Amino acid sequence: MAHxxxxKIARIMESLQKLEFGTVVISxxxxxxxxxxxxxxxxxxxEKKKAALPNQKMG
Known part of the structure; x- marks a missing residue:
C-alpha cells in the first residue's frame, strides 16, 4: 500500500463530513x-397539492 x-486524507474527510446527500469521487x-x-x-x-372542488378553478 502506498503512503x-x-x-489529502484531511480533505477527503472534510468533504465527507460536510456532505448530507451526494457523492465524493476520488481519482x-x-x-x-x-x-x-x-x-x-x-x-x-x-408539497401535496389540494384537489380543487368541482366548481373551482385552480390558479
Missing part, C-alpha cells in the same frame, strides 16, 4: 490521489 499524504493516477470531486444534492420536501 497517502495526510493533507487515482498511477497509485496517487490526483483529484477529489464532491457533488452535493439538495433535497426539498414535496
Amino acid at each position: 497517502i499524504d495526510e493533507t 487515482i493516477h498511477e497509485g496517487n490521489i490526483t483529484q477529489i470531486e464532491t457533488t452535493e444534492k439538495v433535497r426539498f420536501a414535496l
